[in-house]
Amino acid sequence: YxxxxxxxxxxxxxxxxxxxxxxxxxxxxxxxxxxxxxxxxxxxxxxxxxxxxxxxxxxxxxxxxxxxxxxxxxxxxxxxxxxxxxxxxxxxxxxxxxxxxxxxxxxxxxxxxxxxxxxxxxxxxxxxxxxxxxxxxxxxxxxxxxxxxxxxxxxxxxxxxxAEVSFEGEPLNGLQIMGVLESRVLDFETVIITSMNEGNLPAGKSQNSFIPYDVKKELGLPTFKEKDAIYTYHFYHLLQRAKNIYLIYNTESEGLDAGEKSRFITQLEVEKQPKHTLTHEIYNAVLPEIAYQPMVIPKSEAVMLRLKEIAENGFSPSALTSYIRNPIDFYFQKILRISEVEEVEENIALNTLGTIIHETLEALYTPFIGKFLSESDILGCFKLLDAEVLKQFKLVYKEGEIKKGRNLLAFEVAKRNVSNFLKFEQESIKNGDAIKILHLEKGCERILEHPSLPFPIKIAGKVDRIEERNGIIRIIDYKTGKVEKTNVTLKSWKGLTEEIKNDKIIQVLAYAYMFENEANDKPIEAGIISFKNLKSGFLPFSFKEGKEETTEINSAILNNYLEQMVLLLNEILDKEKPFEEKIK
CATH class of the missing domain: 1.10.486 (PCRA; domain 4)
Structure with a gap:
């Protein structure tokens, strides 16, 4: 070997x-x-x-x-x-x-x-x-x-x-695996010879030599013909006393170990001996009728107990959208609690970049919680920007290299995104907007009770930013990816939780529902600021019915939303409904 x-x-x-x-x-x-x-x-x-x-x-x-x-x-x-x-x-x-x-x-x-x-x-x-x-x-x-x-x-x-490795086995027990030359003086009742294609057995002109064939022939030196003759002798000697012989060759003309069948097989067919019984069989790899069978996992008692535990601790909006995206992902992440294997990020991943931007904005705005923002506050943030982004990179990315290559570009992208956001904020203040920061990275929760639910369910999550702008409560979720106005616009409540394209609507309305009791009857808007679409500014959730469009999240909006969420939660908690994989 x-x-x-x-x-x-x-x-x-x-x-x-x-x-x-x-x-x-x-x-x-x-x-x-x-x-x-x-x-x-x-x-x-x-x-x-x-x-x-x-x-x-x-x-x-x-x-x-x-x-x-x-x-x-x-x-x-x-x-x-x-x-x-x-x-x-x-x-x-x-x-x-x-x-x-x-x-x-x-x-x-x-x-x-x-x-x-x-x-x-x-x-x-x-x-x-x-x-x-x-x-x-x-x-x-x-x-x-x-x-x-x-x-x-x-x-x-x-x-x-x-270099070669020789293996030793038990010669009187089991299947004996050996080369042709090793079988020289041995007889077997059953013989299986694989790779019986031309070029393998016999090997043919496989030897490279500086001496031309004609010179070898003239001087009586051994050529490939003599080697073939040796292998021919050993092949027929191996067959001489065997009762069951299997000669296996590849019928494909191209690919690994492919080509014509060995001349030895042809010779056995042409010069058939009276005592020989020859049979030909072609075997093909069995291809499954279905390329892939989606996973279906029934809900056992242990799964139901785990679902109740999640309901008591809190279903997050991301967990609910994970179920909509693929119930099997929800099962692995939330029921089995299987997390992704931690690996070195040689190049900063998009989710890591998003974390850095979130943490930077939180650090810059924390001193202003509970007060109205001024232009001088934003100018102060500009001065701290470079140092804060670098600090967050070191905290999140740790010992990773950020001074060269793609990571340096990512570092500059993070600075530019935060800088553009601050400019956008500065412009709003110049235009007369009264912005008061109420909360940053606020943990929210609320118990959802409904007659059709088997038990009360806690909805819990963390909101990036809650502000009061010109008397309206704004609940903001930052997204480092691109989000368009259409991603947060809804035309019909029917089927809200059936399609993953509604994930951002489900998320921001969940935040609005959780914060409703703390809004003190002030009008609420909830939406997204997309760093790849900052020119569009704040993208609020809106419900569009005909030509009318409303962005205020009132009790009617929340009631319709909760009816859809109850349908989703009942599906998750239904013991008879298994987790079925969605093929992407």
């Missing part, structure tokens, strides 16, 4: 990649790329024995993109011998590198157990790579002038191509 693509060889290849990249970047500070580090730490020959799960979590949680060697050692103070050998600097030349790899392979080998069949196979691969490394050590001891790591890796790749 080839040593080329086994776990031990892949680990060594990853090591070469990590260390050569570190040396090419800056040999003095020895900076390691996080993907290279995680590839090593999560490798199956390393992860169970290096005890670095906490280190992997720290790297993912803090967005370490590039890590110096010194920082890596500080992050993992309880280092094992295996960890030290993996991340030991490759600064002392090729011979030192080879000796480090040799020691590493011996350490890995000592971790593997002979009682476990999988580990036994892994140990055989490790030993094969170990022998190859020792060959290179002997070679380099005689040719010490070749001392470049990149050259060493090139030579290693050439040598490993030729």
């Amino acid at each position: 080839s040593s080329k693509n086994n776990p031990a060889q892949i680990l060594i290849a990853k090591l070469f990649k990590m260390h050569t990249n570190a040396l090419s970047r800056n040999a003095k500070s020895y900076v390691l790329y996080y993907k290279d580090v995680l590839d090593i730490l999560t490798h199956p020959l390393v992860e169970p024995y290096a005890k670095t799960n906490s280190l992997v979590n720290v790297i993912n949680q803090n967005n370490y993109t590039f890590i110096t060697h010194q920082k890596l050692m500080e992050l993992n103070p309880n280092t094992s011998d295996l960890f030290i050998l993996l991340f030991q600097k490759w600064e002392k030349g090729s011979m030192a590198v080879l000796e480090t790899i040799s020691n590493l392979l011996q350490t890995i080998k000592s971790n593997l157990n002979n009682d476990n069949e999988e580990e036994k196979i892994s140990k055989a691969f490790v030993y094969a790579i170990f022998k190859t490394i020792n060959k290179l050590i002997n070679y380099y001891s005689q040719h010490s002038n070749i001392d470049d790591i990149q050259t060493l890796y090139t030579i290693y790749k050439q040598v490993i191509e030729l």
Whole structure:
């Protein structure tokens, strides 16, 4: 078996990649790329024995993109011998590198157990790579002038191509897997030969040689014909005493192991012997009639208890829209509480950018809660803008790189978005708007009671900003994506909770419902400020009936909204209604 693509060889290849990249970047500070580090730490020959799960979590949680060697050692103070050998600097030349790899392979080998069949196979691969490394050590001891790591890796790749691993099994038990030459003096009752296509058996003109065919023929040197003759002899010897013979070939003319069927099969067909019974069967991969069956999960007692727990703690508007988008997503996120795996954000994600903008605006406006905004207040915010955005980047993105590449662009985008918002606010004040900040990032909740609901349900969520503008209460939700006026305009209450396109309407009306009792009978508007559509300003929810359009959220609007929400909540809480996946 080839040593080329086994776990031990892949680990060594990853090591070469990590260390050569570190040396090419800056040999003095020895900076390691996080993907290279995680590839090593999560490798199956390393992860169970290096005890670095906490280190992997720290790297993912803090967005370490590039890590110096010194920082890596500080992050993992309880280092094992295996960890030290993996991340030991490759600064002392090729011979030192080879000796480090040799020691590493011996350490890995000592971790593997002979009682476990999988580990036994892994140990055989490790030993094969170990022998190859020792060959290179002997070679380099005689040719010490070749001392470049990149050259060493090139030579290693050439040598490993030729390395092979021999496996041993129980010869008197089970299926015996072997090459043609291994079967030379053995007889079997049942023989299965795979890949019986021309070019595989016989191999044909597969050997590359500097000696032309005619010269070989003239001098009596062996050619591919002699090799084919040897394989022909072994093939027929293998068939001589067998009772059941299966010759398997690929009927496809193109693709992996494709081509004409072997001439050996044709010969058996043409020169059919009296005692031979030949049958031909064609097998095709069975394709499923349905490409994908949507998931359907019934509601068990445990699920119903969890739904009641959510109802007591509070259904958030985002949880309700998650159910509308895909009930299976709601099931995974809210019932099973499965969260996304935390990974390093090499480039700032859109949701992270949104968090940074939200946090920046909260920090800038917090001093003005409970008072009317003035132009001088906004000018003060402009002065603090750059420092505050940088501070929020460091808090949210942690150790991530923000001084170059896409992240620098994201940093500038965040500054521009907040700056444009402040300009928009400044213009409103100049035009005479009286703006009083009532709340920022306010947690709201309200108990929804209805005769058709099985029990009272709490609706809870966090509102980005609540203000009083010219005597009207405005409930504002910031969106970093693009939102149009049509996204918050409703023409009919029927089917409100059936389509995900209404998610923003459901969200802002939920905020209005939760804050209604605190509005002191003042008129309420609820809507969105879209940073990608700031020219449209505040986009309030509006109900359009014919030519009439109203933006004020009155009791009639809320009653119609609640009737639709009750239908949705009853569907979620209906034990007979399973969670059915929506195919996107």
